[in-house]
Amino acid sequence: DSGVTQTPKHLITATGQRVTLRCSPRSGDLSVYWYQQSLDQGLQFLIHYYNGEERAKGNILERFSAQQFPDLHSELNLSSLELGDSALYFCASSVAPGSSSSSGANVLTFGAGSRLTVL
Amino acid sequence: AQSVAQPEDQVNVAEGNPLTVKCTYSVSGNPYLFWYVQYPNRGLQFLLKYITGDNLVKGSYGFEAEFNKSQTSFHLKKPSALVSDSALYFCAVVGYQKVTFGTGTKLQVIP
Numbered sequence: 001d002s003g004v005t006q007t008p009k010h011l012i013t014a015t016g017q018r019v020t021l022r023c024s025p026r027s028g029d030l031s032v033y034w035y036q037q038s039l040d041q042g043l044q045f046l047i048h049y050y051n052g053e054e055r056a057k058g059n060i061l062e063r064f065s066a067q068q069f070p071d072l073h074s075e076l077n078l079s080s081l082e083l084g085d086s087a088l089y090f091c092a093s094s095v096a097p098g099s100s101s102s103s104g105a106n107v108l109t110f111g112a113g114s115r116l117t118v119l
Numbered sequence: 120a121q122s123v124a125q126p127e128d129q130v131n132v133a134e135g136n137p138l139t140v141k142c143t144y145s146v147s148g149n150p151y152l153f154w155y156v157q158y159p160n161r162g163l164q165f166l167l168k169y170i171t172g173d174n175l176v177k178g179s180y181g182f183e184a185e186f187n188k189s190q191t192s193f194h195l196k197k198p199s200a201l202v203s204d205s206a207l208y209f210c211a212v213v214g215y216q217k218v219t220f221g222t223g224t225k226l227q228v229i230p
Contacts, residue, residue: 002162002164004162033218035220042220042221042222042223043163043209043220043222043223045217045218045219045220048217056217058217090162090163092162092163107153107165107168108153108155108163108165108218109165110155110162110163110164111162112160112161112162113161113162
């Protein structure tokens with residue numbers, strides 16, 4: 001157990017639907033990252049939150065949104081789902097914001113992932 | 120923009136032989152480099168990191184990585200491969216507020 005909890009583990013839904021993926025970071029970690037892993041595109045960075053604030057955005061579609069709550073858990077909302085959204089969605093947490101300063105470069109702790117299947 | 124390249128989709132090596140998984144990077148400023156491993160149906164696990172100092176970094180499970188600034192490379196190595204090392208390996212670079220992963224290299228250790 002890495003200490004990062006993701007729910008649900010598996011989710012099957014239909015095109016056009018909306019789902020919410022949840023992530024609880026490791027105790028003491030303030031940063032949460034979301035990644036999408038698909039067979040053809042590898043591990044794609046979606047978004048990064050630090051202590052409730054959005055810090056960086058990657059290749060996140062407009063149909064997707066995320067937030068980090070005061071208790072530091074995070075949710076990734078995926079709407080108007082398409083077949084191509086089927087993937088593993090990983091959450092990772094870390095202590096610091098992951099900046100390029102000497103205090104950054106911290107290790108990411110990953111959850112086990114949420115496997116989304118869109119039919 | 121920062122980027123990481125893992126030129127090999129798959130590496131096959133016989134058990135007991137040395138292994139190398141290649142990684143090259145591009146980033147502004149000093150590089151902060153990582154290796155992670157992913158076993159089937161699991162999240163990524165940290166193996167080792169380079170921040171500064173010795174170019175040879177030692178990590179978990181007997182793995183090590185060699186940082187080469189002139190070649191902008193950070194290759195993962197192990198002197199003697201085990202069947203249990205078979206997994207997907209990701210190289211990553213940390214830049215400003217962002218961690219970028221390579222596409223991954225599948226390591227297959229053959230008994």
